[in-house]
Amino acid sequence: MTAEAQQTLAEGLGHAMARAGRHGPVGGLLRLSGGANMQSWRFELGGEAFVLRRAPSAEWVAGRALDMAKEAAVIRAARAGGVPAPEVIAELAPEDGIGLGFIMRCASGSPDPENALSSPPKLLDEIADAMARVHALDPAMLRFLPVLEPAAGVEALAAQFVESGGDRPPIALGLAWLRANLPSPAPLTVLHGDLRIGNIMVDRGHLSAVLDWELAHLGDPHEDLAFGCMTVWRFGRLGKRGFGLGSIEDLACAYEAAGGTTFDPTRFRFWLVYRTVWWALSALSMGKGWRSGADRSLERVVVARRAAEQDLDLLLLLETDAPAVERARALPSSPPPPAQGEGEPSAAEVLTAVSEWLAATVKPHMATSRERFELAVAQNALGIVRRELAGRPNPHDKALCEAILAGQTTLAQPGLLADLRRRVLDTLAADMPKYPALSEARRLWESQT
Template structure:
C-alpha cells in the first residue's frame, strides 16, 4: 500500500472526501492492473469513485509534473467533449496519503479481453478516433506550462541513455535506436498527446460504446501521429493481432474516422516512425521496471515480471525494421530453435524446485481473493518464465553486436544479421511470454511453422 497503512489510507481519504463535499468513503477496494499507479474504488452514498494514487512519493520523483497537473489535463479534455472522468479532488500534503486524485467512476469495463469481443468493434474504434482527435485539438496555451513539449531528438537521446544505463546489450533495441536517429522527422505543430492511448486505458460498454478515457499521466505536447501509432502497436491488440488498430479494426477505418473529426490527413511515414519509436520506448519502459524494483521505489512483483516482457517489443520491433533489410537477407533461412534437454536422476534440479513451487501456488490460488490473487498469478508467471529459460537456454544480450549497430559498423544489410536476430527473438520470447499473439505470427512468417 505504498507509504500508507490501510487505516491511514482510509483516514486520509475521509479528509479528501470531506474537502470535496462527499460523505466518508465505504467499501474501499484495490483494483487489479495498472502498470504504474494504484487504483482504489470506494462508495459515497449513491455514488462510486476511484482513487488514483502513486505507490510511493519516491515513485513521483523525476516526473515532469504531479497529479495536480494531470487532473488539469483531464478536466481540459472533458471540456473538449472527451469521455474522460470528472476529477473531484486532488490529494494534498495535509491528507498524508501520498500523491494522487479522486475521480468519479465511469460505467464500462477496461478489460481488453471483454471489449475485443464486443459485437460492434468498428463503432467503438470510430468513437476512439473521435475522442483522440478532440484531445489533439488542445494546444500548449490551453494547459499549465508544466506539461512539456516533446523534443523528438532529445527523446531519442534520452532513450539511448536509458539503453546504455540498462547495459546497452540488446541488439534489436540498438537497431531501433539507430533507425530513429537516422529517420527522425521534422517537428510539427505540437498538440496535446495522451501518451498512453490504447486498449487497457479505454472504458467501454457492449455492444460498442466508449465510456471513458483513463490514465493521463504521460500527457505531453507533440506529434499527433505518436498517439495514433501507440494504440496500433501489436502489444495493445492483445488476442486480436489480426486487427491492427486498437485490436478493434483496420488502420484505414481508424484513420478515416480521425481525419473526419480532426480535419487533417494522417501521414503514413510519420505514423511508421512513431510506431517504431514507441515500440522502442515501451521496450525501455519494460526494462526500466527492473530498475525501479532494484532501487526500492516500487518493490511490486509485477515490476520484475514486466521487465521480462521486453522480448515482446524486440520481436515486434524486428518485424517492423526488417522491412528495410535487403531482399536476400529477409529470404535467408533462419537457424533452427533447439531446446536444451533437462534431466536429473539425483537431487532435484533448480528447474524442478521452481516447478514444485509453481504447482503449490496453483493449488492454493483459490484460497485468496482480490489483489492477492492477482499477485499469485503474477508469481506463477514469473516462475514459468524462469522454468522455460532453463529449458531453452534463451538469451538476448550481446553488447558487442549492440554497440556495433549503434556505431553503424553493422546493420540489417550485414549478412545473416536478420536470420540471427530472428532466431534470438523467437527463442527469448518463447521463454518469456510463449502466449504472446505476435509470436505465433512471427514463427509462421519466418519458419513456416504453424
C-alpha cells in the first residue's frame, strides 16, 4: 500500500471512530497477515488497539448472504449472549471513503495456530463451551441469517461443482455420498460457520475471542462441530481429530457438558464430508474471484490450488466404503520425473533462481509480518509453477465425474480407488507438497505397492 493510500485509510478510520465518540490521531496502522476472504488492519487511537475488518472490494461481498453490517450485528448478538466475541466499536460509512467494514476492539492474545495448538488441553473445553453458547443464541433475534438444510445444501454444492467445471472425481464422489446419506433436518440453531483453529484468539493458553463471523447461519450444530475437526484445520495434528487438541470423544463430551446438543456420530460424519466438499469448492472459487477482478491478490490463485488438499481428504474419508480388495490394491506407478537437462537453464530452474533471489535479496528488507507473508505466498506460487512444469497429473476427468454422479461408477469399480489415490498424491505433491496429510497418505497407500 502506498503512503498516500495508507493516509487515506487512517483518515477514514479517524472519521469512523469519531462517530463512536473516540477522537484523536490514528497511528500504528498495520495490515495483519492471514484472512483468505477479508482484510484485517490493526491500529491505535487514544492508547488503545483496534482492528478494522474490511472487504477487499464491494464486488467480493456482493453475492454473500451476510454483508458487513449483518456480520457486525451477529458479533454484537453473540457477545451479548456470553460468547467471547470481539467488541464492535464502529461501522464504516460511505463518507469515510475506505470501503465496507467495521472496527473492533483488539482482543488479547494471538490467532496463530501454533499458539493455540501448543496450549493446554483445557482449551478444547473452552472452545466447546463457546460453541455451545453460540448454539444457545435465539434464532428469532437473528432472522436475517441464511438457513442451511442438508438436501438444499448438497444441491447447492452440486450446482457450484458444475460451475467450477464439474471435473474433479473426489468431489464428485463426495457429492454422491452426501446425496446417499442425507440426514433429516435438525432444529435450526445459530451457527458460527467458521469456528476453527486460526479463527480464535488464544491468550496464555485460554480462549479470548472467537473471530470471523462472516459465514454465520442457521442449521445443524453438528456442522460447527465437524468443521473445526477437518484435517486442514488441524495444522498437522493428524492424531488429534478434535480441533487438533484432543479426540472427537473429548470434544463431544466437553460440548455436551457445556449444554450443547447430544452428539450424533452419523450427523457429525455427514457434515464432515459436506464441509470438506464445501472447502474444496471454496478453494476453486478463489480462482474465479481472481479472474473476475473482484480481488486480484496473488493469494487468491494460490489458495485455489489448495483444492488438491481436499481431494486427498475426501478420498481418506470415503475410501472406507470401497470393498476390501480395492482398499488393498497396489497403486499404479507415477510417471518418471523429467531428465535433468544440460546447457541452458530450464524454465523450472529459472523459477528456482527467482525464488532464491527473493529469499536472499528481498526478504531481509521486509519490515512487517504482512510483507513476509506475501513473500511466502509468492514463493509458493513460483514453486507450484515449477513443479507443474516438472510433471503434474491432470486432476480433471469430467466423464468420470458424470458417471459417478449418475450412479454408474463407484469405488467398487476395480482399480478406480488405486488410480484416484495415485492421481491425488501426485497432484498434491505438485500443488501443496507440505500439506501434512500427504506424507501420512503416502505411508498408508504406497506401502501396498
